[in-house]
Amino acid sequence: MSTGILSTNRPHLARQVRLEWDPVRERQVLLAPEGVLVLNQTGADILGLCDGERTVADIVEELRGQYNRVDSDEVHDFLARLVAKRWVELGDE
Amino acid sequence: MNRPFGMLAELTYKCPLHCPYCSNPLNLSDYHEELTTAEWQRVLIEARELGVLQLHLSGGEPLQRRDLVELVGDARDLGLYTNLITSAIGLSPRLAQELKDAGLDHVQISIQADEPALSDRIAGTRSYERKIAAYRLVKELGWPLTMNVVLHRHNLDRIGRILDLAEELEADRIELANTQYYGWAWRNRAALLPSRAQLDRAEEIVRAARRRLEGKMEIIYVIPDYYSKYPKPCMGGWGRQQLTVTPNGDVLPCPAAHTLNLPRATVREHSLAWIWEESPLFRRFRGTEWMPEPCRSCNRREVDFGGCRCQAFQLTGDAARTDPVCYLSPDHGIVEEAVQAANEGAESGEEDLVPRTYTARQT
Ligand SMILES: C[S@@+](CC[C@H](N)C(=O)[O-])C[C@H]1O[C@@H](n2cnc3c(N)ncnc32)[C@H](O)[C@@H]1O
Ligand code: SF4
Ligand code: SF4
Numbered sequence: 001m002s003t004g005i006l007s008t009n010r011p012h013l014a015r016q017v018r019l020e021w022d023p024v025r026e027r028q029v030l031l032a033p034e035g036v037l038v039l040n041q042t043g044a045d046i047l048g049l050c051d052g053e054r055t056v057a058d059i060v061e062e063l064r065g066q067y068n069r070v071d072s073d074e075v076h077d078f079l080a081r082l083v084a085k086r087w088v089e090l091g092d093e
Numbered sequence: 094m095n096r097p098f099g100m101l102a103e104l105t106y107k108c109p110l111h112c113p114y115c116s117n118p119l120n121l122s123d124y125h126e127e128l129t130t131a132e133w134q135r136v137l138i139e140a141r142e143l144g145v146l147q148l149h150l151s152g153g154e155p156l157q158r159r160d161l162v163e164l165v166g167d168a169r170d171l172g173l174y175t176n177l178i179t180s181a182i183g184l185s186p187r188l189a190q191e192l193k194d195a196g197l198d199h200v201q202i203s204i205q206a207d208e209p210a211l212s213d214r215i216a217g218t219r220s221y222e223r224k225i226a227a228y229r230l231v232k233e234l235g236w237p238l239t240m241n242v243v244l245h246r247h248n249l250d251r252i253g254r255i256l257d258l259a260e261e262l263e264a265d266r267i268e269l270a271n272t273q274y275y276g277w278a279w280r281n282r283a284a285l286l287p288s289r290a291q292l293d294r295a296e297e298i299v300r301a302a303r304r305r306l307e308g309k310m311e312i313i314y315v316i317p318d319y320y321s322k323y324p325k326p327c328m329g330g331w332g333r334q335q336l337t338v339t340p341n342g343d344v345l346p347c348p349a350a351h352t353l354n355l356p357r358a359t360v361r362e363h364s365l366a367w368i369w370e371e372s373p374l375f376r377r378f379r380g381t382e383w384m385p386e387p388c389r390s391c392n393r394r395e396v397d398f399g400g401c402r403c404q405a406f407q408l409t410g411d412a413a414r415t416d417p418v419c420y421l422s423p424d425h426g427i428v429e430e431a432v433q434a435a436n437e438g439a440e441s442g443e444e445d446l447v448p449r450t451y452t453a454r455q456t
Contacts, residue, residue: 020172032174033239
């Protein structure tokens with residue numbers, strides 16, 4: 001499912017998942033009913049901004065303040081993969 | 094070394110149901126000396142330190158443990174994702190609310206079929222209506238809900254209506270798991286194994302349902318490994334991602350590993366970390382060093398890890414052989430024979446099923 005993620009979507013974590021800090025692996029992890037995703041720094045930052053208020057465009061913009069290079073396609077792909085798993089939901093446009 | 098992500102806590106083997114496909118051990122009476130609350134609390138702390146992030150509370154019937162709410166609360170305090178796997182018998186509105194307040198993250202409720210008479214016959218007790226009430230309760234409390242259904246010869250033809258039921262109850266996920274032949278299911282294999290025609294029809298229905306329900310309900314369909322070309326990557330590899338703790342504190346790489354002739358380690362004598370890293374049972378089949386041919390030189394050896402050790406042992410008497418489900422295994426004929434019998438042999442009926450009973454001893 002390659003649902004197009006729109007820049008105007010306001011993504012948020014699905015009810016069934018939780019973002020936690022794992023002190024053992026020293027990484028942010030996304031916990032879901034039958035799966036765990038160990039996040040890299042960028043992934044963790046993206047999900048940390050998925051509050052249902054910010055649009056995808058806002059998120060890319062904020063990341064640009066933190067990183068030299070932010071590929072907006074990569075952000076869209078990352079979110080699309082999580083949306084396909086129903087771990088992230090897209091709010092209104 | 095990899096650290097485990099998930100722990101299956103089999104809190105008790107007590108259960109009010111009698112599913113003939115139950116994967117629990119036959120010698121249930123060996124597990125009466127259950128871990129105490131304090132022992133489980135220590136196990137949870139050690140599990141978290143070892144890297145466990147997901148806790149699957151199961152059994153038997155986990156609702157039979159009076160300290161379930163307390164254990165869920167402790168697990169949540171440790172940051173674990175808590176998943177209850179239950180028949181729902183015993184899930185009163187009050188207990189459900191207490192579990193919710195304790196932070197339980199996710200609920201999986203099993204059901205035997207889409208209609209009361211068959212579901213109750215397979216479960217060996219009247220339970221269908223209570224399960225339906227429990228599904229509604231879980232949704233009302235705002236939990237994500239998974240419906241679990243074990244598939245076999247006697248309910249596979251109803252898969253379409255089972256999916257309809259899940260949709261009607263607004264399940265977020267449905268796990269349609271073809272029976273794995275361990276424990277009671279192994280004993281009942283001949284009466285449970287479906288025919289190829291049944292499976293083909295079922296898979297077509299699952300495909301159509303996936304298209305229809307995309308984005309609405311996640312459909313997990315666990316394929317029947319006897320009919321597959323390759324074996325399943327059992328537990329994501331031996332001692333690699335998962336561990337199981339039995340009601341009396343034995344620690345196993347997979348819930349069926351009690352069948353193997355290897356010394357068992359218990360949390361009553363050792364730390365979880367020692368067992369994971371050092372115990373002979375966990376070391377025996379970790380990685381690829383132990384593998385015989387054809388696995389040793391096969392390019393799928395890190396994909397399916399040579400299949401299931403317990404199945405290899407069950408079918409050949411040697412846990413270190415290639416899983417006979419694999420078409421490359423020299424023992425594959427054993428699986429073909431069972432499949433052939435399921436397709437050509439005398440039709441077996443529900444009356445051939447031996448119900449699971451808690452007091453039964455191994456025969
Ligand atoms: C052993 S049960 C224990 C929890 C609870 N008593 C129940 O049945 O839901 C754990 C899960 O495994 C499933 N299960 C039981 N026997 C199985 C088998 N032989 N193959 C595949 N799944 C099985 C059950 O449906 C349930 O979802
Ligand atoms: S008998 Fe049925 S309900 Fe009880 S533990 Fe086994 S699978 Fe679960
Ligand atoms: S030979 Fe072994 S590794 Fe290769 S596919 Fe079969 S079971 Fe898997």
